[in-house]
Amino acid sequence: MLRLKTDPMKRHQVTIIDIAKELNLSKSTVSRALTGHPSVNAVTRQAVLELAEKLDYQRNMLAISLITKKTNTIGIIVPEFYSSFFPNVIMGAQEVAGKAGYNTVICQCNESYETEVANTKVMLANQVDGILVSITKETRNFDHLKIFHRKGIPIVFFNRVCDEMDVPKVIVDDYDGAYRAVNYLLEKGRKRIAHLAGPSSLKISEKRLSGYKAALKRNNIELDEDLIISYDLSMDKVKIYVNHLLNLERPPDAIFAVNDPTAIEAIQVIKKRGLRVPEDIAVVGFSNDYASGLIEPSLTTVSQPVKEIGQTAAQLLIEQISRDVSDWKTIIRVLKTELIIRKSS
Template structure:
């Protein structure tokens, strides 16, 4: 037997209210008295009423849904960012559609099509390592759909961005190693397409200069974040006539893999080679030796980005194009250095 679908009419009859009053109560309209609104919401929940979001969106021209696109879910970094964003969105009554690009430009483009098909009210994006063309994201601008970049941002688009001070974080990490007496500090940097790679490399260079240690380009290796390649790069560094006595990695997954390679080579961390990462991934405190790293306020990045997006959607900000939120990092010293 087919189950009866509860409608606004059913709730209106049960409470002896008009359909328009029930409809306004369900959508939070300020003209409805608080006691009436509570009565409608309580009965709707009791009767298992399901709102017709398509019908509501046709009336309000909003779906109360935001999209989130991140490059990967293999570490705890982006999942925690997403949790932070969802906390803010949910509190404001918004649902989320979440996609991950798997560090692929083509998949990222496909992700944006999913967002458009779902008629999201706005979108949060952290770019894949392959993304160099932004036409698929500029579509949102042309359609008037708000967009906010976080962590991995696009300088070619004049939209709000939420980042951390990557330069300062890298500077602190390398200064820490230098102050511990390390002089040959290698750097496994990220893809040149990512701005975070450039900023962390510049922080690395600045720390060397401050401590009067010459920059050696042979100690810097850009790589595409595929940790399967770390063994090759670390083996190369260790085979140099003057091998490094420390390695600063672009992120924690890279740093953790570096430690594993060094240990397999029969060397000790940090006695022979110190290692520092970036991001304070969940696993960084669990490995042995535990990883010294630059912690980022990951959930706060997500929360800040989501709030900026909602402010645009609700027109609470006028000069939103120029907004760039830069959050601070913190060096967490553990056993690896």
């Protein structure tokens, strides 16, 4: 068996040459066996793979990338891990990427624009072949993302997207989801429906607000601006805004929240005030976060096809990577939502 010289301060890195010498094969044969080339017979390939595993051989990805001009790695940048939404999107994306032979580098930004910029630099330093991005609530300048386009690195946005860049995007029908949620509350007899909206910098906030307004108009309910509060998605502010709504001379009889974490926090505040959900005030969220089915009462919400979002975004990215820059496609995939009715309404 191959005996590798060891240095107490430095472990020997097993190379293709080491394996070739041990098995009395050419370097090219070992290389082809490790990459699954069809020209290598099954017996030889198996011998190479078994020895490589035994010696803990690690492929030199840097050398391979210099030859192929690819790292077989894609980057994923998300704004937060507070809810289960983005982790589940990532799982969907990794499923597709893994089957296609791609590794993933994942960064989350804690809703910080500066961190997002820093994370894009990490992706560039890792020479990713493409990148999936959902922007933070603070992101209003996109120069750090446009760099990828200029360098010929494909980029696909999902959920929170950038309209300034003509690249593929994967979104859900936020307008329709919000419309159906509010329309449902109106059908249940609610007349004063408040909306805890997200920041106007995010398109999803604008579309959900538009759906809310459209449902009121369709049912001949006069819009009351006092019932609309846009905020920066900071959970510590939800308590302040919900208490403000409950202290109005004519408080709301329902709340439609921009997302599930906001809706869940609203339910907690309402219950602490001694009010009943849904008898005194109904609550509806958006996303179908994992916790929405566990809270008491369970949360009525607009469900998004979370895993499909990740799968679709990854598939679009891989398709772009395989094309020449001049043949990149600007595609917008709009996925459907579903209203999940639970006890909070």
